Amino acid sequence: MLTVAQENWSRKNFNERESVALEREWICQGRTAQQPPHGEWQTWLILGGRGSGKTRIGAEWVNGVAQNYRPFATRGSCNIALVGETLADVREVMIDGPSGIMKVSRAERPRYEMTRRRLVWSNGATASMFSSEDPDSLRGPQFDAAWCDEIAKWKHVQETWDMLQFGLRLGLNPRQVVTTTPRPLPLLKNMLADPAIRVRRMKMQENAANLAPGFVKHVNGLYGGTRLGRQELDGELIEESPDALWSRLMMENVFSSDVPELKRIVVAIDPPASATKKSDACGIVAAGLDENGMAWVLADESFAPAKPHEWARRAIALFHRLEADLIIAEVNQGGDMVAAVIAAEDDSVPVRSVRANRGKALRAEPIAALYEQGRVRHAARFPLLEDEMCDFAHNGLSNGRSPDRVDALVWALSDLLRRRDGSPRIRVVG
Numbered sequence: 258m259l260t261v262a263q264e265n266w267s268r269k270n271f272n273e274r275e276s277v278a279l280e281r282e283w284i285c286q287g288r289t290a291q292q293p294p295h296g297e298w299q300t301w302l303i304l305g306g307r308g309s310g311k312t313r314i315g316a317e318w319v320n321g322v323a324q325n326y327r328p329f330a331t332r333g334s335c336n337i338a339l340v341g342e343t344l345a346d347v348r349e350v351m352i353d354g355p356s357g358i359m360k361v362s363r364a365e366r367p368r369y370e371m372t373r374r375r376l377v378w379s380n381g382a383t384a385s386m387f388s389s390e391d392p393d394s395l396r397g398p399q400f401d402a403a404w405c406d407e408i409a410k411w412k413h414v415q416e417t418w419d420m421l422q423f424g425l426r427l428g429l430n431p432r433q434v435v436t437t438t439p440r441p442l443p444l445l446k447n448m449l450a451d452p453a454i455r456v457r458r459m460k461m462q463e464n465a466a467n468l469a470p471g472f473v474k475h476v477n478g479l480y481g482g483t484r485l486g487r488q489e490l491d492g493e494l495i496e497e498s499p500d501a502l503w504s505r506l507m508m509e510n511v512f513s514s515d516v517p518e519l520k521r522i523v524v525a526i527d528p529p530a531s532a533t534k535k536s537d538a539c540g541i542v543a544a545g546l547d548e549n550g551m552a553w554v555l556a557d558e559s560f561a562p563a564k565p566h567e568w569a570r571r572a573i574a575l576f577h578r579l580e581a582d583l584i585i586a587e588v589n590q591g592g593d594m595v596a597a598v599i600a601a602e603d604d605s606v607p608v609r610s611v612r613a614n615r616g617k618a619l620r621a622e623p624i625a626a627l628y629e630q631g632r633v634r635h636a637a638r639f640p641l642l643e644d645e646m647c648d649f650a651h652n653g654l655s656n657g658r659s660p661d662r663v664d665a666l667v668w669a670l671s672d673l674l675r676r677r678d679g680s681p682r683i684r685v686v687g
Contacts, residue, residue: 315404402432503643512634
């Protein structure tokens with residue numbers, strides 16, 4: 258956004274057509290917080306809530322450095338890395354998304370080379386795609402600029418970050434922009450503690466003019482002032498609860514994508530009492546057990562609001578996709594209705610009803626102990642489940658809501674690690 262002095266200068270020095278063109282440029286459209294830092298810097302960390310405009314910053318910056326636009330660059334960058342959680346995220350969000358590179362490239366759009374997974378500008382600058390699922394893909398390539406999006410969601414976050422740092426070695430001043438909704442990961446904490454890293458913080462509310470009417474009021478009504486809202490809407494890095502049964506460090510150590518053959522798989526459901534907009538979520542978590550007694554969390558399909566036929570269909574679809582042995586359903590909220598709803602959708606699916614006779618924390622404690630003993634692995638990153646686990650203490654969640662994901666997790670792992678009956682089937686989860 259131009260200052261008053263800059264606006265006055267542009268009126269005197271630009272004709273009408275030039276002024277109209279200037280108004281379309283990011284230096285005029287972007288908020289002050291969305292403009293690049295002044296002076297020398299290597300890493301610009303942008304912590305923002307959902308819809309705060311952080312993706313637009315990354316896209317504008319990449320386009321700017323590729324074409325040597327000020328204030329993004331004093332000289333053009335020729336080799337740029339685009340790093341996201343998955344290659345699909347890079348393509349669908351960073352490149353082709355509503356605020357992606359293709360949408361912000363006004364004067365000239367780069368050419369997309371699908372086979373080489375890169376963008377190419379007419380001046381020869383390139384932006385290559387990389388995924389946090391494959392840190393080793395960053396071995397070998399070298400860059401003078403990089404955009405890292407949603408780093409808090411990355412699968413191999415530290416390994417991917419480390420490999421990128423080794424590759425940022427071209428040009429006189431290689432730079433990287435990191436855009437993310439924060440989570441209290443060790444890497445982000447270290448970055449915030451580094452005085453050399455430039456940090457910007459942005460709230461969703463600051464970008465309300467560019468969001469759907471009523472959206473801001475709606476989500477603020479649901480999550481405003483809560484722990485989740487402060488993180489997801491205001492872009493605050495919320496530390497884990499000191500009394501939580503699980504820790505962030507524990508979550509970093511349980512991830513492994515190398516899932517072995519599993520002898521038993523279950524899908525656990527913690528259904529809500531109702532299906533209104535303010536109702537609890539329906540917890541749906543799948544887990545399996547391997548030959549060595551290691552439990553593997555395979556999926557978190559929890560969602561809200563959840564009508565009975567909707568959560569039944571989702572659980573059944575997950576059951577068939579994983580070739581599971583059983584659906585476990587908590588019946589405290591619905592009694593026989595839970596099994597009946599599932600049977601109405603697919604009566605071939607075996608269902609075991611369970612009823613909670615103890616409090617949630619007492620049921621979760623033995624499962625948390627299994628994590629400490631190294632007897633549980635996660636086959637993927639499950640950010641919302643992990644957030645809930647690291648916030649769940651003996652007095653529940655900090656926002657007072659029901660820990661539906663944790664409940665489903667506890668039911669699934671309790672079945673796998675306490676029961677040894679039945680003839681196991683062997684299958685590979687791919």
